[in-house]
Amino acid sequence: MKIDLKKQIATYAAPRGRFEIVTVPPLRYLAIDGAGDPNTAQAYADALATLYPVAYALKFLSKRELDRDYVVMPLEALWWSDDMAAFTAARDKTRWRWTAMILVPDWIDDARVEVAAQAVRTKGGAPAIDALRVEALDEGLCVQTLHVGPYDAEGPVLEAMHDDFIPEHGLRMTGRHHEIYLGDPRRTAPEKLRTILRQPVERVG
Structure with a gap:
């Protein structure tokens, strides 16, 4: 039976139109x-x-060697800039820095990731294979919401999250802005794209 980790990890769902902790x-x-x-x-x-090629190589390796098939998880990204206004008011994308990511299931160890990456490297066509790494991320307490619509319409939502909801609930931002892309922009109209917007936080005091 194919495992869908989006249904098993509760934080891969978020409410539309409101923020949750x-x-x-x-x-x-x-x-x-x-x-x-x-x-x-x-x-x-x-x-x-x-x-994507490495993520699918891992999926097939898991099915073949571990008898555990699963749905490849959606693309995610961490975003940051020296000036957070580049994300909200200004939306100056030339100043953005990012980490693009796809989740690795917890039953797949780093050694198998390296096997999959090496297989992709051998086939060619993966231009950033030498920059690929496995990153462990422990975000802990976060505020998140589901944004439905174009990516460029996120600015007001992020302003409300950063400037209103977070301080009003006795929190402050800590880690990097995190987006989870539940819709495929190649196949989905911009107004129907579904993106989880997440911000790690900590309690003040």
């Missing part, structure tokens, strides 16, 4: 770092062209 468990990801506008930066395209 959640605790995200420690998770591991295939990850590649980069910088610049994701719409135009070749590095971002290269990252995605590498992450």
